[in-house]
Amino acid sequence: MFSALAGMLGGIGHRIIDRLWRFGSGLRFFAYILIYSGESFRRLHLTIREIYFTGVLSLIIILVSAFFVGMVLALQGYNTLQRYGSSEAIGVLVALSLVRELGPVVTALLFAGRAGTAITAEIGLMKATEQLSAMEMMAVSPIARVVAPRFWAGVLSMPLLAALFSMVGVLGGYMVAVPLIGVDSGAFWSQMQASVDFREDILNGVIKSVVFGVACTLIALFEGFDAPPTAEGVSRATTRTVVNSSLAVLGLDFVMTSFMIVA
Amino acid sequence: MERTTIDLWVGVFAAAGAAALFGLALKVGNFNSATLGETYSVTGAFENIGSLKPRAPVKSAGVVVGRVDNIKFDTNTYEALVTVKVDKRYPFPKDTFANIYTAGLLGEQYIGLEAGGDDKMLQDGDKFSKTQDAVVLEKMISQFLYSKASETNDTKEAE
Numbered sequence: 287m288f289s290a291l292a293g294m295l296g297g298i299g300h301r302i303i304d305r306l307w308r309f310g311s312g313l314r315f316f317a318y319i320l321i322y323s324g325e326s327f328r329r330l331h332l333t334i335r336e337i338y339f340t341g342v343l344s345l346i347i348i349l350v351s352a353f354f355v356g357m358v359l360a361l362q363g364y365n366t367l368q369r370y371g372s373s374e375a376i377g378v379l380v381a382l383s384l385v386r387e388l389g390p391v392v393t394a395l396l397f398a399g400r401a402g403t404a405i406t407a408e409i410g411l412m413k414a415t416e417q418l419s420a421m422e423m424m425a426v427s428p429i430a431r432v433v434a435p436r437f438w439a440g441v442l443s444m445p446l447l448a449a450l451f452s453m454v455g456v457l458g459g460y461m462v463a464v465p466l467i468g469v470d471s472g473a474f475w476s477q478m479q480a481s482v483d484f485r486e487d488i489l490n491g492v493i494k495s496v497v498f499g500v501a502c503t504l505i506a507l508f509e510g511f512d513a514p515p516t517a518e519g520v521s522r523a524t525t526r527t528v529v530n531s532s533l534a535v536l537g538l539d540f541v542m543t544s545f546m547i548v549a
Numbered sequence: 550m551e552r553t554t555i556d557l558w559v560g561v562f563a564a565a566g567a568a569a570l571f572g573l574a575l576k577v578g579n580f581n582s583a584t585l586g587e588t589y590s591v592t593g594a595f596e597n598i599g600s601l602k603p604r605a606p607v608k609s610a611g612v613v614v615g616r617v618d619n620i621k622f623d624t625n626t627y628e629a630l631v632t633v634k635v636d637k638r639y640p641f642p643k644d645t646f647a648n649i650y651t652a653g654l655l656g657e658q659y660i661g662l663e664a665g666g667d668d669k670m671l672q673d674g675d676k677f678s679k680t681q682d683a684v685v686l687e688k689m690i691s692q693f694l695y696s697k698a699s700e701t702n703d704t705k706e707a708e
Contacts (some may be wrong), residue, residue, distance in 0.1 A: 334555065334556060334559050338555045338562075341559070342559060342561075342562045381577050385573065385577065385578075441612055445566070446562065446563065446565075446566025446570075447566070448703045449569040452577075453569035453572050454571055454574075456573075456577055479576075479577065480606070483604070484578040487578065488573050488574060488577070492570070
């Protein structure tokens with residue numbers, strides 16, 4: 287009985303220490319990426335290639351979901367707002383919720399699912415097939431050659447994707463509010479412009495998306511780089527990428543929002 | 550350096566992202582009205598500003614002519630000092646009346662300017678000579694109840 291309890295406690299402690307260990311090596315990995323960034327910027331075409339794979343190829347899923355999210359927001363918002371006779375405020379509702387929250391957060395979640403998993407699987411498989419070891423044998427740093435370009439591609443792509451998400455979402459909301467429901471188009475835009483602030487709302491949204499870009503890409507890269515070089519290890523690492531990225535995005539979002547609202 | 554189709558797509562992507570940011574700033578946000586251009590600031594003292602906030606609009610005849618710059622509390626007079634920035638294109642006479650109004654029944658509060666008849670115009674750093682406070686709903690209701698109560702007392706006494 288006692289030994290079973292001790293074993294359980296030991297198991298919990300072991301898992302916590304293991305997490306902390308991984309967290310620490312993740313931060314060291316981040317420092318390595320920053321150190322080797324200069325070297326990778328000299329081969330800019332590598333980063334541009336990765337922007338194509340993480341950013342451009344994510345465009346379709348981001349834009350289509352943005353359009354639907356905007357339309358649904360407008361429909362749901364109208365349903366509540368018309369009870370108070372202020373259906374013109376629908377533009378404000380759609381724009382503020384997209385620019386401040388949904389744009390950065392949903393983009394980051396989709397990005398983790400679309401691009402993050404691809405990064406983890408690719409790097410994990412490169413490790414499993416010993417391509418990374420081969421690079422080291424040729425005195426080519428795999429962090430400078432493989433990891434850093436992907437990192438910067440993710441960090442640069444995320445704010446652009448989030449901005450596109452917000453813009454297309456607002457257009458989706460417009461499509462539902464003005465032609466479908468019949469809200470006045472002038473009131474829709476003018477109320478929106480009166481209450482969306484460039485610094486408070488739009489710039490804060492961009493800051494959020496940059497932080498999410500760093501978090502999602504770093505997690506995806508680290509999980510891939512740290513994956514056991516087996517088929518099972520890569521599959522587990524891919525799952526962990528999605529789970530950890532989503533949790534990190536939502537947690538960071540709460541922290542940043544509380545700072546931004548108070549400040 | 551050879552050009553590839555990937556470069557083209559990345560260029561399109563970056564341009565679209567930048568355009569979306571610009572679109573957000575100009576079409577969704579109030580970036581163009583935040584930079585009003587040349588302004589002059591005028592201060593007004595109010596006993597009660599209600600829930601007036603910095604960046605609230607300053608309107609005259611319903612047209613936005615400026616924005617509230619900052620709100621301070623004066624410990625000498627125990628009044629709120631509201632500084633507004635008004636666009637240089639709209640000069641106002643010295644005896645302009647500054648009111649705090651509410652948009653709609655429960656909407657946001659803004660400052661309404663009613664031009665007076667003075668020949669001299671307000672200069673940068675001037676003060677509004679006449680101001681009117683925000684309407685506090687609770688005060689109005691209590692006044693209404695008070696007058697109603699005294700009315701019924703009067704009729705009772707008459708009987």
